Amino acid sequence: MSSFDTASSGPAASSGPSAARMRLPRLFDYAERPDAQEGKLDRWGQRASGLYMARGTRLRARKLRPILRHVARHARRMSRASHEDLQAEAQTLRVTLRRALARDRLRADEIAPAFALIREVADRTLGMRHYDVQMLGAWSMMRGQIAEMRTGEGKTLCATLAAATAALGGMPVHVITVNDYLAERDAELMRPLYDFLGLSVGVIQAGQQVEDRRAIYGCDIVHGCNKEIAFDYLRDRMELRLRPGNLRRKISRLAETKAEAPLRLRGLHFAIMDEADSVLIDEARTHLIISGGVATGAAHETDLLHDAMEAAQLLREGTDYKIIHNERRVELLDPGKDALEDIAEEAAGAFRVALIREHMVVQALSAIHLFHAGEAYIVRDGKVQIVDENTGRVMEDRSWSEGLHQLVELKEGLELTEPRDTMTKITYQRVFRRYARLSGMTGTARDAAWELWTVYGLAVAHIPTNRPDIRRFARDRVFLTEDRKWRAIAARVAALSAQGLPVLLGTRSVAASEKASARLHDLGVAHQVLSAAQDADEAAIVERAGARGQVTVATNMAGRGTDIKLPRDVAQAGGLHVILSERHDSRRVDRQLEGRCGRQGDPGRVEAFLSLEDELMRSKGAALHRRLAQAGMVLGPLVSGGFIRMRQRQIERIHARMRHDLLETDRNLGNLLAFSGQME
Numbered sequence: 001m002s003s004f005d006t007a008s009s010g011p012a013a014s015s016g017p018s019a020a021r022m023r024l025p026r027l028f029d030y031a032e033r034p035d036a037q038e039g040k041l042d043r044w045g046q047r048a049s050g051l052y053m054a055r056g057t058r059l060r061a062r063k064l065r066p067i068l069r070h071v072a073r074h075a076r077r078m079s080r081a082s083h084e085d086l087q088a089e090a091q092t093l094r095v096t097l098r099r100a101l102a103r104d105r106l107r108a109d110e111i112a113p114a115f116a117l118i119r120e121v122a123d124r125t126l127g128m129r130h131y132d133v134q135m136l137g138a139w140s141m142m143r144g145q146i147a148e149m150r151t152g153e154g155k156t157l158c159a160t161l162a163a164a165t166a167a168l169g170g171m172p173v174h175v176i177t178v179n180d181y182l183a184e185r186d187a188e189l190m191r192p193l194y195d196f197l198g199l200s201v202g203v204i205q206a207g208q209q210v211e212d213r214r215a216i217y218g219c220d221i222v223h224g225c226n227k228e229i230a231f232d233y234l235r236d237r238m239e240l241r242l243r244p245g246n247l248r249r250k251i252s253r254l255a256e257t258k259a260e261a262p263l264r265l266r267g268l269h270f271a272i273m274d275e276a277d278s279v280l281i282d283e284a285r286t287h288l289i290i291s292g293g294v295a296t297g298a299a300h301e302t303d304l305l306h307d308a309m310e311a312a313q314l315l316r317e318g319t320d321y322k323i324i325h326n327e328r329r330v331e332l333l334d335p336g337k338d339a340l341e342d343i344a345e346e347a348a349g350a351f352r353v354a355l356i357r358e359h360m361v362v363q364a365l366s367a368i369h370l371f372h373a374g375e376a377y378i379v380r381d382g383k384v385q386i387v388d389e390n391t392g393r394v395m396e397d398r399s400w401s402e403g404l405h406q407l408v409e410l411k412e413g414l415e416l417t418e419p420r421d422t423m424t425k426i427t428y429q430r431v432f433r434r435y436a437r438l439s440g441m442t443g444t445a446r447d448a449a450w451e452l453w454t455v456y457g458l459a460v461a462h463i464p465t466n467r468p469d470i471r472r473f474a475r476d477r478v479f480l481t482e483d484r485k486w487r488a489i490a491a492r493v494a495a496l497s498a499q500g501l502p503v504l505l506g507t508r509s510v511a512a513s514e515k516a517s518a519r520l521h522d523l524g525v526a527h528q529v530l531s532a533a534q535d536a537d538e539a540a541i542v543e544r545a546g547a548r549g550q551v552t553v554a555t556n557m558a559g560r561g562t563d564i565k566l567p568r569d570v571a572q573a574g575g576l577h578v579i580l581s582e583r584h585d586s587r588r589v590d591r592q593l594e595g596r597c598g599r600q601g602d603p604g605r606v607e608a609f610l611s612l613e614d615e616l617m618r619s620k621g622a623a624l625h626r627r628l629a630q631a632g633m634v635l636g637p638l639v640s641g642g643f644i645r646m647r648q649r650q651i652e653r654i655h656a657r658m659r660h661d662l663l664e665t666d667r668n669l670g671n672l673l674a675f676s677g678q679m680e
Contacts, residue, residue, distance in 0.1 A: 030265075031269050067112060067136065086124075096113075097166075100169065130158070133153065137441060146440045147440070148445040149441055156190065160190050174222050174271045175222070180206055199221055230431045234425075234426055234431070276440025278442070282588075290424050307347050309364045325620060330362050340354075364407050373412065427666050433455075438456060443592065467600055476608045478629065481613055485609050489519070489609045505551065505579045506580050545576075546566040548567065575602050576597040580594070581609055610644055
């Protein structure tokens, strides 16, 4: 376990005249948990225990309740204290919290005074007082768990209890969320609370310079997007790989030899993951890759890309290759390999090498058949910009690797960017498993409880709602074709808007948003669109989304973390209506969109309009479910909708297997490179 204590300890560091001149180095130079060396038996044991952990969420929530009794003992004293007394109390608590956090097992009576203090300060500085359920959520995070809190229960305020408590105890805290917008919003909302307690807070954003990032990471509490922090950690690992070993670095510092350039982070101490399942599960299917410098032989690769694209367009699906839609990959068949060999006889350069040729043609087929404009990416300012499927947002300065990005550019007729050499890579699983303390919160953890436990060792605690959930759910409406579905959606939205009810129409992609917008425009329905292609005024669009009669068409950008506030007259009239225009690959993503209504006891209604031509049901792997759903339409939408949900569960299992395979590949590579001591 890595230490978060920045001061030395022990008699050699605290007594004698030499202590003023020389301090012993910390136990670890860069705080992080070492990679777990798990054998097959350990992993089987984790999976078996995961079945119990996935079903024990309510049991763990009951065990959290003693914190409320301990906090209540300090509440009256805190409420009577002056501002100056509360600030003095914060300084006093630093010593006791440092001692408490040094132990793996925390005690409620030691943490409770900090919770009581932070709640009182939040009331005075923010005008918001933590509910009991928020204290339960924060206590579960302090214990290294995932707090499952219904959307709208105030997870941002809840996180301040855990973040400020850990920071007062001297532990650098990373509050990690899914995008830059939420990171900046949450930090600014809670800054007055942290300022009162004497805690510094910073925000990591895309485009910041290295020197600025180092200063921000020096703050007590750092808010940032998961990708920004993970990539900064990976850049630090690249720096450490080029430096001498840990012990030699410490000796160099004691001897006051040449100073090394400071790293970005201070290590991985304590992470609070907002929307934890999105970060730890949905984002964990691909490597994080840092590339730099023009790839070796890049001047000749343009010819290879053109040859691969031309060859791919000559091959026949089903005969030369097959598309495995469930796993979003292409597989060359033997006739296809033979056809490529014939084509290569007239080619030159790298295309004549079978291994290179087949790999690049597979990439070209993927660019043609699996990566579509308006879904996987958008074309803006003459560039291909990747759209994150889970968040609906453009990922700035990101590109696909192994020539795929250039092949997509070639397909779109754009100027090709130069391919880059891969310098280092790592998986999300390996990054976040290295935090000394890892915790999180989300509204949709239960469906992923087994994977959270088996991969990260994180148990899920179900936190009850502060007010009863009074949302209403309509039965799914299922149509044979997309055209019929969109006609029905447009008519329903027009009717709801005419009644003065706000409507949030959720779509799966930018292309689907444009299709919905066109349908509404034809009916003369005024609306606003929020997607990766129209993201400049996000805050203003979200602010208007709850207004009377307002219609908002949005991708997943209006999902996680989006708080749509309702005027009183709208709440009394029935609240926000959420309409799902199709199911996503994960039920958890659907639940996040559904969670935009019915927040904090508000009324609301959820409806789903589905078709058998939706993306989920369109691929060949869904043929059986599509036939069953079509047959079930005779019995009603409840039956046909059930078969669509069965297809969704199948995709969830496939994606879980892909994440498992990725982690296994990383483990095997780590064992292969173990002699070097560095994998990334």
